[in-house]
Amino acid sequence: MAEERVQRRLAAILAIDIVGYSRLMEADEARTLARLKALRAEILHPKVAEYGGRIFKTTGDGTLVEFPSAVDAVNHALDVQMEMALRNADLPEQRRLMLRMGINLGDIIIEGDDIYGDGVNIAARLESLAEPGGICLSGAVHEHVRGKVNAAFGDLGEQTVKNIARPIRVWRVRPTGDTKSQISSGASLPLPVRPSIAVLAFQNMSGDPEQEYFADGIAEDIITGLSRFRWLDVIARNSSFTFKGRNVDVRTIGRELGVRYVLEGSVRKAGQQLRITAQLVEAATGSHLWAERYDGALADVFDLQDKITEGVVGAIEPSVRKAEIERARRKRTENLDAYDFYLRALPHAWANTTEEAGKALALLDRALKIDPTYAAAHSIAAFCISIRARGLSINFGGEEAVRHARAALATNTDDEVALVYAGFGLLVAAHDRDGALAAVSRAMEINPNSPTVLGRGALVYAMSGAHETAIDLAQRSIRLSPHDPMRYAMENAICIAQFHRGRYAEAAETAQRTIKYNPHFGIGYAMLAACCVKLGRMDDAKDAARRVVQLEPGFRIETGGYWGPPDQAKAIADALREAGLPE
Numbered sequence: 168m169a170e171e172r173v174q175r176r177l178a179a180i181l182a183i184d185i186v187g188y189s190r191l192m193e194a195d196e197a198r199t200l201a202r203l204k205a206l207r208a209e210i211l212h213p214k215v216a217e218y219g220g221r222i223f224k225t226t227g228d229g230t231l232v233e234f235p236s237a238v239d240a241v242n243h244a245l246d247v248q249m250e251m252a253l254r255n256a257d258l259p260e261q262r263r264l265m266l267r268m269g270i271n272l273g274d275i276i277i278e279g280d281d282i283y284g285d286g287v288n289i290a291a292r293l294e295s296l297a298e299p300g301g302i303c304l305s306g307a308v309h310e311h312v313r314g315k316v317n318a319a320f321g322d323l324g325e326q327t328v329k330n331i332a333r334p335i336r337v338w339r340v341r342p343t344g345d346t347k348s349q350i351s352s353g354a355s356l357p358l359p360v361r362p363s364i365a366v367l368a369f370q371n372m373s374g375d376p377e378q379e380y381f382a383d384g385i386a387e388d389i390i391t392g393l394s395r396f397r398w399l400d401v402i403a404r405n406s407s408f409t410f411k412g413r414n415v416d417v418r419t420i421g422r423e424l425g426v427r428y429v430l431e432g433s434v435r436k437a438g439q440q441l442r443i444t445a446q447l448v449e450a451a452t453g454s455h456l457w458a459e460r461y462d463g464a465l466a467d468v469f470d471l472q473d474k475i476t477e478g479v480v481g482a483i484e485p486s487v488r489k490a491e492i493e494r495a496r497r498k499r500t501e502n503l504d505a506y507d508f509y510l511r512a513l514p515h516a517w518a519n520t521t522e523e524a525g526k527a528l529a530l531l532d533r534a535l536k537i538d539p540t541y542a543a544a545h546s547i548a549a550f551c552i553s554i555r556a557r558g559l560s561i562n563f564g565g566e567e568a569v570r571h572a573r574a575a576l577a578t579n580t581d582d583e584v585a586l587v588y589a590g591f592g593l594l595v596a597a598h599d600r601d602g603a604l605a606a607v608s609r610a611m612e613i614n615p616n617s618p619t620v621l622g623r624g625a626l627v628y629a630m631s632g633a634h635e636t637a638i639d640l641a642q643r644s645i646r647l648s649p650h651d652p653m654r655y656a657m658e659n660a661i662c663i664a665q666f667h668r669g670r671y672a673e674a675a676e677t678a679q680r681t682i683k684y685n686p687h688f689g690i691g692y693a694m695l696a697a698c699c700v701k702l703g704r705m706d707d708a709k710d711a712a713r714r715v716v717q718l719e720p721g722f723r724i725e726t727g728g729y730w731g732p733p734d735q736a737k738a739i740a741d742a743l744r745e746a747g748l749p750e
Contacts, residue, residue, distance in 0.1 A: 174277040179240035179270060179308065180287050181220070181232040182294040183211070183247075186265040188228035202264055203228075210250055218243040223282050231290070233282060237272045237311040244268045244302045245318055245342045252300065265300050269293025272307040289335060292328035296337060298361070298400075300425075306336030318342050319406025319424075327579075341406065341425060361506070362491050363400035363426040364483070366390045368411040369443070373436035382434040383408075385443065385472055389430065392480035395614040397582045398543070399487065402426060421450020427494075428456070428487060430479070439465045445479050447486055457486040480616045481647025488513070489652070508534035509544045516547050516554075517652050520687050521719055524554040542580035542589075545571045549592025556596070568596035576606060586610035587623045595729065600631050618648035625660035632732045634664035655685035662694045667735050671701040689719040690729060697742035705745075712746040724750055 185191075191199040207230075215222055215232055218239040224231040234240035248266065255263040271293055273286030289305060297303040304312070309320060318340045325334035366389050369382040386404070393401045402424050410420055417429050432445035446458040459482060463471035495503070495510035503511075508530045515527035528551045534544040549571035556565065572592035575585050590606030593599040607624040614620055621644035629637035641657040641664075651657070658681040665674035675698035681691035692714045699708035715722050724743045730736035744750075 175274055175284075176277065177272070178275050178282070178286065179234040179237040179272050180275065180282070180290040181234065181240050181244060182269045182271075182287075182290040183230040183232070184267045184294050185228040186267055186299040191264070206264060210247055214243055214247055214250075218246075231282070231287065233275075237270070237308045238315050240270050241302075241304065241308065241312045241316050241318065241340060244270060245316065245340070248300060248302060249342055267294050267297040267299060268302040269295070269297060269304075270302065270308050271305040272311060273305075285331070289328075289331060292331060292335070293337060296323070296326060296328070297339075302340045304338045304340055306338065309336075309338040309340075316340075319403050321401070321403050339400075341402075361398055361400050362428065362487050363402070364393060364428040364430060364487070365402040365407040365420060365424045365426045366393065366404075366430045367420070367432075368408045369431075369445075370433040372433050375436055378434055378436055381441075381468060381472065385432070385434070385475055388472065388476040389479050392476055392616055393483065395480075395583075396484060396617065397580075397613070398584065400426075417448050417450055417453055426450055428490070430483070436465065441465055441468065441471060443471075443475050445475070447483060449490060456490055457482055477616055478647065481618050484617055484619060485648050485651045503533075505534040505537040505541050505544065508537070509541065509547070512544075512547060512551075514652075516551050518687065519554055519656065519685065520689070521555050521721070524551040527551045528555070540578055542575040542578040542585040543582050545575035545578075546585040546588035546592065549575070549596065550588045553592055553595040565596045568592050569599075572596070581613055583610040583614040583617055583620050586613070587620050587627070590627050591623055594627055594630055600732070603627050604631060616647065618644045618651055619653065621647070622651070622653055622657040622660070626656060626663075629660040629663040629667075630729060630731050632667070632735055634668050637661070637664040655681050655683075655688055655691060658684060659688070659691060659694065662691075662698075663731065663739075666694065666698060666701075666739065667731055671698050674698045675702060687718055689715045689722055692718065693722070693743060693748065694739075696746040696748065697739045700742040700745045708742075708746040712743070712748045715748060722748065724748055 185203070188199075211230060212222070218234065219236070220232045220234040220239065220243060222230060222232050232240075232243075234243065248268065251264070251266055255265065269290045269292065271286055271290035273289060274284060275286040276283045293303040293305060303323070313320065319342075321339040321341075323337040323339055326337045327334050366386050369386045371379050371382045386408075390401060390404055390407075393399060406424060417431070420429055421427065427450055429448045429450050430445060431448065432443060435442045441463055443461045444458070445461075447456045448454065449456055459478065461471065461475045461478065463474070492510045492513055495507040498507055512527040512530035512534070515523040515530070528548060531544050531548045531551065534541055535548070538544070549568045552568035552571065556568070569592065572589040575589040580586065586606045587610040590603040590610070593606065594603035604627065607620075607627045610617075610620045611624060621640045625637045625641035625644060628640060637660050641660040644651070644657045645654065648654075658677055662674050662677040662681055665671075665677060675695060678691055678695035678698055681688060682695065685691060692711045696708045696711035696715065699705070699711060724740050730739040
């Protein structure tokens with residue numbers, strides 16, 4: 168008897184999951200069940216039928232739908248998410264019913280009314296990658312629907328997902344303009360958990376149509392540069408450029424694109440000179456966060472374009488981080504998630520004092536209880552434990568710092584900030600120079616224009632003995648972000664490198680700048696004391712040493728890898744002893 172043939176066909180599979188379903192059920196089981204039934208009866212089931220789909224599996228908080236067309240599957244998903252955004256608009260955050268969606272196009276196995284196979288499994292994995300209110304597509308779906316749906320796409324690159332042997336190319340999709348379910352042109356998209364930004368086409372104010380390419384090129388290069396920041400969601404060009412030539416309020420743009428921040432600018436030509444302006448705006452309020460002007464010769468147009476791109480990208484990182492920290496501070500404590508706790512911890516970590524490090528660690532601990540695999544939180548925890556060790560003992564918390572650093576790296580994160588802080592933790596707590604430099608090098612490959620990466624990387628290089636590289640990285644970081652809250656750390660990296668190069672007078676001046684940017688930074692005073700000893704200014708050295716002890720009563724000369732490799736660190740340690748600091 169012939170073996171029964173397995174029935175297969177090609178289909179688009181949509182996986183839907185309710186965000187935070189268990190939390191909602193725990194808070195109010197009866198109301199959540201009623202809202203879930205209404206969601207299925209009023210939105211999901213009718214719209215599945217409208218777009219020619221078939222629901223083949225339903226769980227407590229999940230739904231799997233089959234569509235004969237990838238275009239229909241994507242249009243259905245966009246329509247449903249827009250409807251959900253409208254229904255959630257007037258609800259408090261903790262009561263919003265939000266969906267994640269994943270869509271895959273693949274070969275499926277039919278067994279009765281059920282469907283199996285990788286086509287289904289990959290859709291489920293894509294759904295888990297989507298942000299709340301978001302939709303993720305496989306590369307196959309993107310190929311079939313681009314140019315056929317009214318949407319903007321963002322390339323998330325290749326992703327490795329559970330139980331799927333090969334990496335999957337993933338795309339994020341958002342609606343643009345009118346959709347079938349968009350009740351009004353002012354409909355809002357839900358904001359993603361991470362900060363998000365749209366770069367608008369720069370306005371050509373030159374009266375010269377030939378400068379249009381230059382204005383567009385600047386915006387496109389900035390979009391590419393910002394896309395390197397893995398913690399920042401960047402809207403694709405084909406979406407943000409839809410506002411080109413239109414006089415639209417920035418708050419409307421923020422709502423329509425679902426972004427917190429908007430970057431806009433202009434290009435003006437006068438004779439052989441060009442003037443470019445750029446400004447970063449908080450979309451919800453319309454308030455300006457940062458602005459800059461760039462002037463250059465038309466003959467150097469491409470060099471000028473590179474300079475502007477580098478400057479804008481570098482300036483946006485600290486500006487957005489500062490705005491995100493303020494946003495987290497304004498949120499009610501009961502509404503905080505892991506990302507909010509992480510943001511609240513950053514100012515305490517950046518203070519770089521033993522007392523503030525303890526405050527940061529308490530917040531990071533709460534973030535990691537919510538998300539134990541949060542790489543950035545692990546890496547900043549390693550940094551803070553290393554800081555706290557200065558005021559206690561070099562062995563205090565060393566193993567814990569290394570555990571956090573290695574936990575961050577074990578996630579195979581592409582977050583450049585997590586990588587560079589994990590590298591710092593490895594160097595200070597474990598004297599793992601090779602591991603630290605590997606993490607920093609990876610961070611710089613991911614994002615060579617991040618002031619955080621350059622500045623913290625400079626310190627790792629300075630403490631590893633690569634002094635000229637440290638000075639170069641720190642100076643680049645300062646140029647990109649001269650008002651950065653971590654400016655003192657960049658100056659400190661230069662100071663350590665100058666000291667080890669025997670440039671004691673320059674190092675003393677740099678130590679003074681370090682203290683200027685952070686008057687509570689004990690290491691800055693310690694470096695000033697060491698420099699003054701080398702310059703024979705013993706009264707100044709002892710004054711600086713007394714200030715160290717005032718700021719950090721438990722300070723000890725042996726503070727891990729802070730002073731550089733063992734053969735070089737001896738010079739600083741000997742100078743600190745002469746200044747009167749304790750062992």
